[in-house]
Amino acid sequence: MTTHDAPRRGLSRRAALGVTAGLALAARGASAQEWPTRPLRIIVPYTPGGTTDIATRLVAEPLSRVLGQPVVVENRPGANSIVGAAAAASSPPDGYTLVMVLPAHAANATLQAGKMPFDALASFAPVSLVVQAPLVLAGTKHVPAEDFRGFVEYIRARPGRVNYGSSGIGATAHLAMEQLQLRTGLRMEHVPYRGTQPALQDLMAGNIGLMFDTYSTLKPQFEAGNVRALGIATATRPSFAPELPTIIEGGLPDFVASSWCMLLAPARTPQPVLDRIAAEVATIVREPAMTRRLQDLGFVVEGRPPGPTGDFLRAEVARWGEVIRTADVRVE
Incomplete structure:
Protein backbone atom coordinates (compact mmCIF):
# COMPACT_ATOMS: atom_id res chain seq x y z
CA MET A 1 0.00 0.00 0.00
CA THR A 2 1.45 3.41 -0.96
CA THR A 3 1.10 6.59 1.05
CA HIS A 4 -1.46 7.73 -1.56
CA ASP A 5 -3.63 4.64 -1.07
CA ALA A 6 -4.33 5.14 2.67
CA PRO A 7 -6.32 8.37 2.42
CA ARG A 8 -8.40 6.94 -0.43
CA ARG A 9 -9.27 3.83 1.58
CA GLY A 10 -10.06 5.93 4.67
CA LEU A 11 -12.28 8.23 2.64
CA SER A 12 -13.99 5.22 1.07
CA ARG A 13 -14.76 3.80 4.53
CA ARG A 14 -16.23 7.09 5.72
CA ALA A 15 -18.30 7.30 2.60
CA ALA A 16 -19.55 3.76 3.15
CA LEU A 17 -20.52 4.61 6.72
CA GLY A 18 -22.35 7.67 5.48
CA VAL A 19 -24.27 5.60 2.95
CA THR A 20 -25.19 3.05 5.63
CA ALA A 21 -26.43 5.78 7.99
CA GLY A 22 -28.36 7.37 5.18
CA LEU A 23 -30.04 4.10 4.29
CA ALA A 24 -30.98 3.56 7.96
CA LEU A 25 -32.51 7.03 8.17
CA ALA A 26 -34.33 6.48 4.92
CA ALA A 27 -35.70 3.18 6.22
CA ARG A 28 -36.94 4.83 9.40
CA GLY A 29 -38.48 7.65 7.40
CA ALA A 30 -40.21 5.22 5.09
CA SER A 31 -41.53 3.28 8.08
CA ALA A 32 -42.93 6.47 9.64
CA GLN A 33 -44.51 7.48 6.33
CA GLU A 34 -46.20 4.10 5.96
CA TRP A 35 -47.62 4.21 9.50
CA PRO A 36 -50.37 3.36 10.28
CA THR A 37 -51.14 0.22 8.31
CA ARG A 38 -53.33 -1.50 10.92
CA PRO A 39 -55.61 -0.62 13.89
CA LEU A 40 -54.32 1.29 16.91
CA ARG A 41 -55.39 0.77 20.49
CA ILE A 42 -55.61 3.22 23.35
CA ILE A 43 -55.50 1.52 26.74
CA VAL A 44 -57.62 3.18 29.41
CA PRO A 45 -56.44 1.89 32.82
CA TYR A 46 -59.89 2.46 34.33
CA THR A 47 -63.41 1.05 33.99
CA PRO A 48 -65.72 2.16 31.17
CA GLY A 49 -67.90 5.22 31.67
CA GLY A 50 -65.53 7.31 33.78
CA THR A 51 -64.04 10.67 32.89
CA THR A 52 -60.89 9.19 31.38
CA ASP A 53 -62.87 6.71 29.31
CA ILE A 54 -65.21 9.42 28.01
CA ALA A 55 -62.36 11.78 27.06
CA THR A 56 -60.49 8.94 25.34
CA ARG A 57 -63.49 7.88 23.26
CA LEU A 58 -64.20 11.47 22.25
CA VAL A 59 -60.68 11.67 20.81
CA ALA A 60 -60.47 8.11 19.44
CA GLU A 61 -63.32 8.40 16.95
CA PRO A 62 -62.04 11.45 15.03
CA LEU A 63 -58.46 10.16 15.34
CA SER A 64 -59.58 6.98 13.60
CA ARG A 65 -61.06 8.97 10.74
CA VAL A 66 -58.00 11.12 10.15
CA LEU A 67 -55.54 8.19 10.38
CA GLY A 68 -57.67 5.92 8.21
CA GLN A 69 -57.43 3.07 10.72
CA PRO A 70 -59.65 1.91 13.60
CA VAL A 71 -58.63 3.26 17.00
CA VAL A 72 -59.82 0.77 19.60
CA VAL A 73 -60.33 1.82 23.22
CA GLU A 74 -59.35 -1.02 25.57
CA ASN A 75 -60.26 -0.76 29.25
CA ARG A 76 -57.67 -2.41 31.51
CA PRO A 77 -58.50 -1.31 35.09
CA GLY A 78 -56.65 -2.35 38.21
CA ALA A 79 -54.18 -1.25 40.91
CA ASN A 80 -54.85 2.47 40.48
CA SER A 81 -53.88 2.45 36.75
CA ILE A 82 -50.81 0.22 37.13
CA VAL A 83 -52.33 -2.77 35.29
CA GLY A 84 -53.18 -0.78 32.17
CA ALA A 85 -49.95 1.22 32.19
CA ALA A 86 -47.93 -2.00 32.52
CA ALA A 87 -49.70 -3.46 29.49
CA ALA A 88 -48.75 -0.39 27.47
CA ALA A 89 -45.15 -0.29 28.72
CA SER A 90 -44.58 -3.91 27.66
CA SER A 91 -46.07 -3.41 24.18
CA PRO A 92 -43.90 -3.03 21.05
CA PRO A 93 -42.81 0.59 20.49
CA ASP A 94 -44.30 0.68 17.00
CA GLY A 95 -46.92 3.40 17.35
CA TYR A 96 -49.87 1.04 17.58
CA THR A 97 -50.33 1.12 21.37
CA LEU A 98 -51.05 4.19 23.49
CA VAL A 99 -52.27 4.61 27.06
CA MET A 100 -54.33 7.45 28.51
CA VAL A 101 -53.14 8.16 32.06
CA LEU A 102 -54.28 10.41 34.89
CA PRO A 103 -52.32 12.07 37.73
CA ALA A 104 -52.37 8.72 39.56
CA HIS A 105 -49.63 7.70 37.10
CA ALA A 106 -47.46 10.57 38.34
CA ALA A 107 -48.28 9.85 41.98
CA ASN A 108 -47.49 6.15 41.61
CA ALA A 109 -43.90 7.04 40.77
CA THR A 110 -43.51 7.86 44.48
CA LEU A 111 -46.32 5.91 46.15
CA GLN A 112 -45.35 2.66 44.42
CA ALA A 113 -41.63 3.30 43.98
CA GLY A 114 -39.81 0.00 43.36
CA LYS A 115 -43.07 -1.98 43.28
CA MET A 116 -44.19 -1.38 39.68
CA PRO A 117 -43.14 -3.44 36.63
CA PHE A 118 -42.22 -0.21 34.84
CA ASP A 119 -40.79 3.26 35.45
CA ALA A 120 -43.46 5.98 35.29
CA LEU A 121 -41.13 8.18 33.23
CA ALA A 122 -38.44 6.08 31.56
CA SER A 123 -40.79 3.34 30.31
CA PHE A 124 -42.89 5.75 28.27
CA ALA A 125 -42.62 8.31 25.50
CA PRO A 126 -44.82 11.39 26.01
CA VAL A 127 -47.36 12.00 23.25
CA SER A 128 -49.90 14.64 24.27
CA LEU A 129 -51.39 16.30 27.32
CA VAL A 130 -54.93 16.17 25.93
CA VAL A 131 -57.06 17.99 28.53
CA GLN A 132 -57.03 19.11 32.14
CA ALA A 133 -59.96 18.91 34.55
CA ALA A 233 -58.46 25.18 42.01
CA THR A 234 -57.59 27.31 38.98
CA ALA A 235 -55.63 30.54 38.55
CA THR A 236 -58.71 32.30 37.14
CA ARG A 237 -62.38 31.37 36.84
CA PRO A 238 -62.85 28.97 33.91
CA SER A 239 -65.17 29.79 31.03
CA PHE A 240 -67.33 26.74 31.79
CA ALA A 241 -68.01 27.90 35.38
CA PRO A 242 -67.68 31.69 35.57
CA GLU A 243 -69.92 31.80 38.65
CA LEU A 244 -67.55 29.60 40.67
CA PRO A 245 -64.95 31.51 42.73
CA THR A 246 -61.40 30.24 42.79
CA ILE A 247 -59.73 28.96 45.93
CA ILE A 248 -57.22 31.75 45.37
CA GLU A 249 -60.08 34.25 45.68
CA GLY A 250 -60.98 32.48 48.92
CA GLY A 251 -57.63 33.51 50.38
CA LEU A 252 -55.16 30.74 49.49
CA PRO A 253 -52.60 32.17 47.04
CA ASP A 254 -51.49 30.17 44.00
CA PHE A 255 -53.50 27.06 44.84
CA VAL A 256 -53.97 25.25 41.54
CA ALA A 257 -54.72 21.53 41.13
CA SER A 258 -56.31 19.47 38.42
CA SER A 259 -56.85 16.05 37.07
CA TRP A 260 -55.70 15.53 33.50
CA CYS A 261 -55.70 13.08 30.62
CA MET A 262 -52.35 12.36 28.95
CA LEU A 263 -51.46 10.06 26.08
CA LEU A 264 -48.25 8.08 26.46
CA ALA A 265 -46.63 5.48 24.22
CA PRO A 266 -44.07 2.76 24.98
CA ALA A 267 -40.53 4.13 25.23
CA ARG A 268 -38.59 4.19 21.94
CA THR A 269 -41.70 4.69 19.81
CA PRO A 270 -40.46 6.58 16.69
CA GLN A 271 -40.56 10.34 17.21
CA PRO A 272 -42.23 11.08 13.84
CA VAL A 273 -45.13 8.85 14.90
CA LEU A 274 -45.43 10.59 18.27
CA ASP A 275 -45.39 13.99 16.57
CA ARG A 276 -48.07 12.94 14.09
CA ILE A 277 -50.42 11.64 16.80
CA ALA A 278 -49.89 14.75 18.94
CA ALA A 279 -50.58 17.06 16.00
CA GLU A 280 -53.78 15.23 15.10
CA VAL A 281 -54.98 15.20 18.73
CA ALA A 282 -54.33 18.94 19.04
CA THR A 283 -56.38 19.59 15.91
CA ILE A 284 -59.20 17.38 17.18
CA VAL A 285 -59.56 18.94 20.65
CA ARG A 286 -59.26 22.50 19.33
CA GLU A 287 -62.01 22.07 16.75
CA PRO A 288 -64.73 24.46 18.03
CA ALA A 289 -67.52 21.89 18.39
CA MET A 290 -65.21 19.44 20.20
CA THR A 291 -63.88 22.21 22.43
CA ARG A 292 -67.44 23.04 23.48
CA ARG A 293 -68.20 19.38 24.24
CA LEU A 294 -65.07 19.06 26.35
CA GLN A 295 -65.76 22.32 28.20
CA ASP A 296 -69.31 21.13 28.93
CA LEU A 297 -67.67 18.18 30.69
CA GLY A 298 -65.50 20.52 32.77
CA PHE A 299 -62.30 20.09 30.76
CA VAL A 300 -59.74 22.70 29.81
CA VAL A 301 -58.48 21.91 26.31
CA GLU A 302 -54.71 21.42 25.96
CA GLY A 303 -53.41 19.33 23.03
CA ARG A 304 -49.74 19.87 23.93
CA PRO A 305 -46.95 18.34 21.79
CA PRO A 306 -44.58 15.63 23.09
CA GLY A 307 -41.84 17.91 24.46
CA PRO A 308 -44.02 20.10 26.69
CA THR A 309 -46.08 17.04 27.64
CA GLY A 310 -42.94 15.33 28.94
CA ASP A 311 -41.99 18.48 30.87
CA PHE A 312 -45.47 18.60 32.43
CA LEU A 313 -45.34 14.94 33.47
CA ARG A 314 -41.94 15.33 35.11
CA ALA A 315 -43.20 18.40 36.99
CA GLU A 316 -46.27 16.48 38.20
CA VAL A 317 -44.13 13.55 39.39
CA ALA A 318 -41.97 15.99 41.36
CA ARG A 319 -44.93 17.96 42.72
CA TRP A 320 -46.99 15.05 43.99
CA GLY A 321 -43.87 13.24 45.16
CA GLU A 322 -43.11 16.14 47.48
CA VAL A 323 -46.68 16.15 48.83
CA ILE A 324 -46.61 12.38 49.38
CA ARG A 325 -43.30 12.51 51.26
CA THR A 326 -44.17 15.60 53.33
CA ALA A 327 -47.62 14.36 54.31
CA ASP A 328 -46.29 10.78 54.74
CA VAL A 329 -48.97 9.34 52.45
CA ARG A 330 -48.78 5.56 52.24
CA VAL A 331 -50.69 2.90 50.37
CA GLU A 332 -52.21 0.44 52.83
Whole structure:
Protein backbone atom coordinates (compact mmCIF):
# COMPACT_ATOMS: atom_id res chain seq x y z
CA MET A 1 0.00 0.00 0.00
CA THR A 2 1.45 3.41 -0.96
CA THR A 3 1.10 6.59 1.05
CA HIS A 4 -1.46 7.73 -1.56
CA ASP A 5 -3.63 4.64 -1.07
CA ALA A 6 -4.33 5.14 2.67
CA PRO A 7 -6.32 8.37 2.42
CA ARG A 8 -8.40 6.94 -0.43
CA ARG A 9 -9.27 3.83 1.58
CA GLY A 10 -10.06 5.93 4.67
CA LEU A 11 -12.28 8.23 2.64
CA SER A 12 -13.99 5.22 1.07
CA ARG A 13 -14.76 3.80 4.53
CA ARG A 14 -16.23 7.09 5.72
CA ALA A 15 -18.30 7.30 2.60
CA ALA A 16 -19.55 3.76 3.15
CA LEU A 17 -20.52 4.61 6.72
CA GLY A 18 -22.35 7.67 5.48
CA VAL A 19 -24.27 5.60 2.95
CA THR A 20 -25.19 3.05 5.63
CA ALA A 21 -26.43 5.78 7.99
CA GLY A 22 -28.36 7.37 5.18
CA LEU A 23 -30.04 4.10 4.29
CA ALA A 24 -30.98 3.56 7.96
CA LEU A 25 -32.51 7.03 8.17
CA ALA A 26 -34.33 6.48 4.92
CA ALA A 27 -35.70 3.18 6.22
CA ARG A 28 -36.94 4.83 9.40
CA GLY A 29 -38.48 7.65 7.40
CA ALA A 30 -40.21 5.22 5.09
CA SER A 31 -41.53 3.28 8.08
CA ALA A 32 -42.93 6.47 9.64
CA GLN A 33 -44.51 7.48 6.33
CA GLU A 34 -46.20 4.10 5.96
CA TRP A 35 -47.62 4.21 9.50
CA PRO A 36 -50.37 3.36 10.28
CA THR A 37 -51.14 0.22 8.31
CA ARG A 38 -53.33 -1.50 10.92
CA PRO A 39 -55.61 -0.62 13.89
CA LEU A 40 -54.32 1.29 16.91
CA ARG A 41 -55.39 0.77 20.49
CA ILE A 42 -55.61 3.22 23.35
CA ILE A 43 -55.50 1.52 26.74
CA VAL A 44 -57.62 3.18 29.41
CA PRO A 45 -56.44 1.89 32.82
CA TYR A 46 -59.89 2.46 34.33
CA THR A 47 -63.41 1.05 33.99
CA PRO A 48 -65.72 2.16 31.17
CA GLY A 49 -67.90 5.22 31.67
CA GLY A 50 -65.53 7.31 33.78
CA THR A 51 -64.04 10.67 32.89
CA THR A 52 -60.89 9.19 31.38
CA ASP A 53 -62.87 6.71 29.31
CA ILE A 54 -65.21 9.42 28.01
CA ALA A 55 -62.36 11.78 27.06
CA THR A 56 -60.49 8.94 25.34
CA ARG A 57 -63.49 7.88 23.26
CA LEU A 58 -64.20 11.47 22.25
CA VAL A 59 -60.68 11.67 20.81
CA ALA A 60 -60.47 8.11 19.44
CA GLU A 61 -63.32 8.40 16.95
CA PRO A 62 -62.04 11.45 15.03
CA LEU A 63 -58.46 10.16 15.34
CA SER A 64 -59.58 6.98 13.60
CA ARG A 65 -61.06 8.97 10.74
CA VAL A 66 -58.00 11.12 10.15
CA LEU A 67 -55.54 8.19 10.38
CA GLY A 68 -57.67 5.92 8.21
CA GLN A 69 -57.43 3.07 10.72
CA PRO A 70 -59.65 1.91 13.60
CA VAL A 71 -58.63 3.26 17.00
CA VAL A 72 -59.82 0.77 19.60
CA VAL A 73 -60.33 1.82 23.22
CA GLU A 74 -59.35 -1.02 25.57
CA ASN A 75 -60.26 -0.76 29.25
CA ARG A 76 -57.67 -2.41 31.51
CA PRO A 77 -58.50 -1.31 35.09
CA GLY A 78 -56.65 -2.35 38.21
CA ALA A 79 -54.18 -1.25 40.91
CA ASN A 80 -54.85 2.47 40.48
CA SER A 81 -53.88 2.45 36.75
CA ILE A 82 -50.81 0.22 37.13
CA VAL A 83 -52.33 -2.77 35.29
CA GLY A 84 -53.18 -0.78 32.17
CA ALA A 85 -49.95 1.22 32.19
CA ALA A 86 -47.93 -2.00 32.52
CA ALA A 87 -49.70 -3.46 29.49
CA ALA A 88 -48.75 -0.39 27.47
CA ALA A 89 -45.15 -0.29 28.72
CA SER A 90 -44.58 -3.91 27.66
CA SER A 91 -46.07 -3.41 24.18
CA PRO A 92 -43.90 -3.03 21.05
CA PRO A 93 -42.81 0.59 20.49
CA ASP A 94 -44.30 0.68 17.00
CA GLY A 95 -46.92 3.40 17.35
CA TYR A 96 -49.87 1.04 17.58
CA THR A 97 -50.33 1.12 21.37
CA LEU A 98 -51.05 4.19 23.49
CA VAL A 99 -52.27 4.61 27.06
CA MET A 100 -54.33 7.45 28.51
CA VAL A 101 -53.14 8.16 32.06
CA LEU A 102 -54.28 10.41 34.89
CA PRO A 103 -52.32 12.07 37.73
CA ALA A 104 -52.37 8.72 39.56
CA HIS A 105 -49.63 7.70 37.10
CA ALA A 106 -47.46 10.57 38.34
CA ALA A 107 -48.28 9.85 41.98
CA ASN A 108 -47.49 6.15 41.61
CA ALA A 109 -43.90 7.04 40.77
CA THR A 110 -43.51 7.86 44.48
CA LEU A 111 -46.32 5.91 46.15
CA GLN A 112 -45.35 2.66 44.42
CA ALA A 113 -41.63 3.30 43.98
CA GLY A 114 -39.81 0.00 43.36
CA LYS A 115 -43.07 -1.98 43.28
CA MET A 116 -44.19 -1.38 39.68
CA PRO A 117 -43.14 -3.44 36.63
CA PHE A 118 -42.22 -0.21 34.84
CA ASP A 119 -40.79 3.26 35.45
CA ALA A 120 -43.46 5.98 35.29
CA LEU A 121 -41.13 8.18 33.23
CA ALA A 122 -38.44 6.08 31.56
CA SER A 123 -40.79 3.34 30.31
CA PHE A 124 -42.89 5.75 28.27
CA ALA A 125 -42.62 8.31 25.50
CA PRO A 126 -44.82 11.39 26.01
CA VAL A 127 -47.36 12.00 23.25
CA SER A 128 -49.90 14.64 24.27
CA LEU A 129 -51.39 16.30 27.32
CA VAL A 130 -54.93 16.17 25.93
CA VAL A 131 -57.06 17.99 28.53
CA GLN A 132 -57.03 19.11 32.14
CA ALA A 133 -59.96 18.91 34.55
CA PRO A 134 -59.59 21.45 37.37
CA LEU A 135 -60.52 20.20 40.81
CA VAL A 136 -63.43 21.76 42.65
CA LEU A 137 -63.79 21.83 46.43
CA ALA A 138 -67.23 20.84 47.69
CA GLY A 139 -68.50 21.11 51.26
CA THR A 140 -71.38 19.50 53.09
CA LYS A 141 -74.46 21.58 53.86
CA HIS A 142 -74.39 20.12 57.39
CA VAL A 143 -71.58 22.53 58.35
CA PRO A 144 -72.64 26.07 59.32
CA ALA A 145 -70.36 27.74 56.78
CA GLU A 146 -71.11 28.84 53.24
CA ASP A 147 -67.79 29.60 51.58
CA PHE A 148 -64.13 28.61 51.57
CA ARG A 149 -63.09 31.05 54.29
CA GLY A 150 -65.96 29.95 56.51
CA PHE A 151 -65.04 26.27 56.14
CA VAL A 152 -61.38 27.02 56.94
CA GLU A 153 -62.40 28.81 60.14
CA TYR A 154 -64.78 25.99 61.09
CA ILE A 155 -62.14 23.28 60.56
CA ARG A 156 -59.38 25.27 62.25
CA ALA A 157 -61.52 25.48 65.38
CA ARG A 158 -61.96 21.67 65.34
CA PRO A 159 -58.52 20.17 64.59
CA GLY A 160 -58.72 16.51 63.59
CA ARG A 161 -62.49 16.35 64.04
CA VAL A 162 -63.62 17.04 60.47
CA ASN A 163 -63.36 14.25 57.91
CA TYR A 164 -62.73 14.64 54.21
CA GLY A 165 -63.32 12.03 51.54
CA SER A 166 -61.64 10.99 48.33
CA SER A 167 -61.97 8.34 45.65
CA GLY A 168 -58.98 6.50 47.12
CA ILE A 169 -55.48 6.77 48.55
CA GLY A 170 -53.17 8.46 46.07
CA ALA A 171 -56.00 9.83 43.94
CA THR A 172 -55.64 13.44 42.83
CA ALA A 173 -58.54 14.41 45.08
CA HIS A 174 -56.69 12.91 48.06
CA LEU A 175 -53.32 14.48 47.31
CA ALA A 176 -54.84 17.88 46.57
CA MET A 177 -56.48 17.86 50.01
CA GLU A 178 -53.19 16.88 51.62
CA GLN A 179 -51.60 19.82 49.83
CA LEU A 180 -54.42 22.06 51.04
CA GLN A 181 -53.75 20.99 54.62
CA LEU A 182 -50.02 21.60 54.22
CA ARG A 183 -50.69 25.08 52.87
CA THR A 184 -53.27 26.08 55.49
CA GLY A 185 -52.13 24.15 58.57
CA LEU A 186 -55.55 22.52 58.86
CA ARG A 187 -55.85 19.04 60.36
CA MET A 188 -58.50 16.68 59.01
CA GLU A 189 -59.03 12.94 58.88
CA HIS A 190 -58.96 11.21 55.49
CA VAL A 191 -61.72 8.74 54.61
CA PRO A 192 -60.80 6.90 51.39
CA TYR A 193 -63.65 5.41 49.36
CA ARG A 194 -63.81 2.96 46.48
CA GLY A 195 -64.66 5.60 43.94
CA THR A 196 -66.23 9.06 43.82
CA GLN A 197 -69.93 8.25 44.14
CA PRO A 198 -69.90 6.72 47.64
CA ALA A 199 -67.79 9.65 48.85
CA LEU A 200 -70.27 12.08 47.31
CA GLN A 201 -73.19 10.30 48.97
CA ASP A 202 -71.52 10.66 52.37
CA LEU A 203 -70.78 14.33 51.66
CA MET A 204 -74.47 14.94 51.01
CA ALA A 205 -75.37 13.01 54.16
CA GLY A 206 -72.93 15.01 56.27
CA ASN A 207 -70.73 12.03 57.16
CA ILE A 208 -67.73 13.86 55.70
CA GLY A 209 -67.17 17.60 55.53
CA LEU A 210 -65.25 18.14 52.32
CA MET A 211 -64.05 16.56 49.11
CA PHE A 212 -62.33 17.52 45.88
CA ASP A 213 -63.55 16.26 42.54
CA THR A 214 -64.05 17.44 38.98
CA TYR A 215 -66.69 19.99 38.00
CA SER A 216 -68.61 17.56 35.78
CA THR A 217 -69.07 15.21 38.75
CA LEU A 218 -70.08 17.87 41.24
CA LYS A 219 -72.11 20.22 39.03
CA PRO A 220 -75.44 18.30 39.29
CA GLN A 221 -75.19 18.33 43.09
CA PHE A 222 -74.36 22.04 43.14
CA GLU A 223 -77.36 22.79 40.92
CA ALA A 224 -79.64 20.62 43.07
CA GLY A 225 -78.44 22.37 46.22
CA ASN A 226 -77.19 19.13 47.77
CA VAL A 227 -73.63 20.34 48.49
CA ARG A 228 -71.86 23.68 48.64
CA ALA A 229 -69.46 24.87 45.94
CA LEU A 230 -66.50 26.29 47.87
CA GLY A 231 -64.01 27.02 45.09
CA ILE A 232 -62.21 25.79 42.01
CA ALA A 233 -58.46 25.18 42.01
CA THR A 234 -57.59 27.31 38.98
CA ALA A 235 -55.63 30.54 38.55
CA THR A 236 -58.71 32.30 37.14
CA ARG A 237 -62.38 31.37 36.84
CA PRO A 238 -62.85 28.97 33.91
CA SER A 239 -65.17 29.79 31.03
CA PHE A 240 -67.33 26.74 31.79
CA ALA A 241 -68.01 27.90 35.38
CA PRO A 242 -67.68 31.69 35.57
CA GLU A 243 -69.92 31.80 38.65
CA LEU A 244 -67.55 29.60 40.67
CA PRO A 245 -64.95 31.51 42.73
CA THR A 246 -61.40 30.24 42.79
CA ILE A 247 -59.73 28.96 45.93
CA ILE A 248 -57.22 31.75 45.37
CA GLU A 249 -60.08 34.25 45.68
CA GLY A 250 -60.98 32.48 48.92
CA GLY A 251 -57.63 33.51 50.38
CA LEU A 252 -55.16 30.74 49.49
CA PRO A 253 -52.60 32.17 47.04
CA ASP A 254 -51.49 30.17 44.00
CA PHE A 255 -53.50 27.06 44.84
CA VAL A 256 -53.97 25.25 41.54
CA ALA A 257 -54.72 21.53 41.13
CA SER A 258 -56.31 19.47 38.42
CA SER A 259 -56.85 16.05 37.07
CA TRP A 260 -55.70 15.53 33.50
CA CYS A 261 -55.70 13.08 30.62
CA MET A 262 -52.35 12.36 28.95
CA LEU A 263 -51.46 10.06 26.08
CA LEU A 264 -48.25 8.08 26.46
CA ALA A 265 -46.63 5.48 24.22
CA PRO A 266 -44.07 2.76 24.98
CA ALA A 267 -40.53 4.13 25.23
CA ARG A 268 -38.59 4.19 21.94
CA THR A 269 -41.70 4.69 19.81
CA PRO A 270 -40.46 6.58 16.69
CA GLN A 271 -40.56 10.34 17.21
CA PRO A 272 -42.23 11.08 13.84
CA VAL A 273 -45.13 8.85 14.90
CA LEU A 274 -45.43 10.59 18.27
CA ASP A 275 -45.39 13.99 16.57
CA ARG A 276 -48.07 12.94 14.09
CA ILE A 277 -50.42 11.64 16.80
CA ALA A 278 -49.89 14.75 18.94
CA ALA A 279 -50.58 17.06 16.00
CA GLU A 280 -53.78 15.23 15.10
CA VAL A 281 -54.98 15.20 18.73
CA ALA A 282 -54.33 18.94 19.04
CA THR A 283 -56.38 19.59 15.91
CA ILE A 284 -59.20 17.38 17.18
CA VAL A 285 -59.56 18.94 20.65
CA ARG A 286 -59.26 22.50 19.33
CA GLU A 287 -62.01 22.07 16.75
CA PRO A 288 -64.73 24.46 18.03
CA ALA A 289 -67.52 21.89 18.39
CA MET A 290 -65.21 19.44 20.20
CA THR A 291 -63.88 22.21 22.43
CA ARG A 292 -67.44 23.04 23.48
CA ARG A 293 -68.20 19.38 24.24
CA LEU A 294 -65.07 19.06 26.35
CA GLN A 295 -65.76 22.32 28.20
CA ASP A 296 -69.31 21.13 28.93
CA LEU A 297 -67.67 18.18 30.69
CA GLY A 298 -65.50 20.52 32.77
CA PHE A 299 -62.30 20.09 30.76
CA VAL A 300 -59.74 22.70 29.81
CA VAL A 301 -58.48 21.91 26.31
CA GLU A 302 -54.71 21.42 25.96
CA GLY A 303 -53.41 19.33 23.03
CA ARG A 304 -49.74 19.87 23.93
CA PRO A 305 -46.95 18.34 21.79
CA PRO A 306 -44.58 15.63 23.09
CA GLY A 307 -41.84 17.91 24.46
CA PRO A 308 -44.02 20.10 26.69
CA THR A 309 -46.08 17.04 27.64
CA GLY A 310 -42.94 15.33 28.94
CA ASP A 311 -41.99 18.48 30.87
CA PHE A 312 -45.47 18.60 32.43
CA LEU A 313 -45.34 14.94 33.47
CA ARG A 314 -41.94 15.33 35.11
CA ALA A 315 -43.20 18.40 36.99
CA GLU A 316 -46.27 16.48 38.20
CA VAL A 317 -44.13 13.55 39.39
CA ALA A 318 -41.97 15.99 41.36
CA ARG A 319 -44.93 17.96 42.72
CA TRP A 320 -46.99 15.05 43.99
CA GLY A 321 -43.87 13.24 45.16
CA GLU A 322 -43.11 16.14 47.48
CA VAL A 323 -46.68 16.15 48.83
CA ILE A 324 -46.61 12.38 49.38
CA ARG A 325 -43.30 12.51 51.26
CA THR A 326 -44.17 15.60 53.33
CA ALA A 327 -47.62 14.36 54.31
CA ASP A 328 -46.29 10.78 54.74
CA VAL A 329 -48.97 9.34 52.45
CA ARG A 330 -48.78 5.56 52.24
CA VAL A 331 -50.69 2.90 50.37
CA GLU A 332 -52.21 0.44 52.83
